[in-house]
């Protein structure tokens with residue numbers, strides 16, 4: 300059995316990008332460790348979910364513990380940086396935010412956990428952090444450096460399949476509009492998030508774990524309430540869109556020796 304460390308920027312990120320992969324790994328008997336750079340202090344709060352005396356960071360830590368329990372995560376750690384907020388906001392400049400962190404120092408914090416856990420596999424984000432959030436870009440930079448320091452053998456950049464999202468948007472846009480559900484993708488041609496399908500090395504089929512993934516995501520109620528796109532869409536559509544998780548394995552190619560696409564289906568090798 301192997302140890303997988305999954306590195307993320309904010310509570311709830313672990314569910315959308317990697318929740319099925321983490322649940323599948325834990326269910327197969329691997330040790331799964333979650334590391335979060337921040338407590339998500341700048342997240343937008345869904346209406347009516349917070350108690351008056353509650354801080355958002357405490358709330359998100361509690362939500363993460365419940366989501367982690369659903370996914371089978373054995374250990375959760377926080378690197379202790381502050382959420383940098385969306386790109387271009389003044390929070391990007393705060394001294395203690397993750398975006399301003401010294402890469403080497405942050406990487407050393409993560410590398411310590413990787414070494415302690417004898418991690419076989421690390422997941423980070425693609426170099427644009429999926430969609431350009433400063434903390435997500437920083438997860439890529441810090442994670443890649445930490446794996447170098449700790450000599451972690453397999454490093455995967457979690458990403459989204461841009462072509463699959465475009466296909467989804469074309470197929471389901473009208474239906475979503477009819478149901479009054481706002482989707483994050485209006486014009487399929489303008490979608491720039493994620494990675495073109497041709498550059499993806501690894502696709503993990505997580506449909507078997509889709510209910511766990513959705514239930515874990517729903518634990519993050521301060522961020523994702525029943526009206527949010529993720530939980531408002533019918534379960535069949537959720538399965539279509541989130542039933543596969545995509546990764547770019549560093550140092551690997553999406554093509555086999557014969558030049559044909561040859562995608563891996565697991566982070567743990569054949």
Ligand SMILES: [Zn+2]
Nearest residue numbers: 308309312432
């Ligand atoms: Zn995030």
